[in-house]
Amino acid sequence: xxxxxxxxxxxxxxxxxxxxxxxxxxxxxxxxxxxxxxxxxxxxxxxxxxxxxxxxxxxxxxxxxxxxxxxxxxxxxxxxxxxxxxxxxxxxxxxxxxxxxxxxxxxxxxxxxxxx
Amino acid sequence: xxxxxxxxxxxxxxxxxxxxxxxxxxxxxxxxxxxxxxxxxxxxxxxxxxxxxxxxxxxxxxxxxxxxxxxxxxxxxxxxxxxxxxxxxxxxxxxxxxxxxxxxxxxxxxxxxxxx
Numbered sequence: 743x744x745x746x747x748x749x750x751x752x753x754x755x756x757x758x759x760x761x762x763x764x765x766x767x768x769x770x771x772x773x774x775x776x777x778x779x780x781x782x783x784x785x786x787x788x789x790x791x792x793x794x795x796x797x798x799x800x801x802x803x804x805x806x807x808x809x810x811x812x813x814x815x816x817x818x819x820x821x822x823x824x825x826x827x828x829x830x831x832x833x834x835x836x837x838x839x840x841x842x843x844x845x846x847x848x849x850x851x852x853x854x855x856x857x858x
Numbered sequence: 859x860x861x862x863x864x865x866x867x868x869x870x871x872x873x874x875x876x877x878x879x880x881x882x883x884x885x886x887x888x889x890x891x892x893x894x895x896x897x898x899x900x901x902x903x904x905x906x907x908x909x910x911x912x913x914x915x916x917x918x919x920x921x922x923x924x925x926x927x928x929x930x931x932x933x934x935x936x937x938x939x940x941x942x943x944x945x946x947x948x949x950x951x952x953x954x955x956x957x958x959x960x961x962x963x964x965x966x967x968x969x970x971x972x973x974x
Binding site: 748751752774776783784785786788791833835837839844845846847849850851852854 | 964967
């Protein structure tokens with residue numbers, strides 16, 4: 743249980759275009775979704791926290807207008823990288839707290855974004 | 859603020875030998891501690907967690923970790939490493955203090971290389 747499905751797994755886009763990444767909670771309602779970015783051989787850095795029905799909370803240094811986060815329903819959160827540039831190329835991962843009382847988290851499988 | 863340190867960027871071990879991956883943490887309240895493993899271009903797989911109870915936690919794939927409150931450590935161990943254990947390992951902490959919310963903070967990651 744508590745599965746988060748993340749799509750696409752890989753995407754290549756041209757500079758200046760926008761890319762949308764989706765994370766769906768398949769068997770539970772995710773009121774909160776965390777979005778992380780991971781550079782090669784580095785740790786996961788929290789970008790923002792989305793909450794269903796309200797504005798996302800962004801970490802310091804993360805551009806809100808560049809990384810648009812929407813959490814319009816209890817089962818879907820999206821991250822849109824707008825006007826992508828090569829430096830936005832990275833691995834993006836979403837995560838939601840489990841609702842089973844264990845205090846654990848479930849992670850999406852990640853999206854490898856390459857901007858050319 | 860909560861933080862996690864993994865002092866070793868890489869750990870090399872021969873197959874069959876014991877494996878230890880170090881982790882220390884800092885929180886203002888009580889910690890939830892987690893270990894995750896990541897294979898190339900994949901999301902994170904849960905190994906084990908400590909919330910309360912016995913300091914020695916047993917997890918997936920033969921891994922275990924020991925919570926040491928006085929040393930603020932949560933080292934990951936496996937008695938006999940396998941080549942298939944070669945991967946990137948992350949320690950993470952959640953501060954259970956009310957003001958901290960439910961954010962998960964990750965260490966920098968430790969690459970484990972198990973040689974045949």
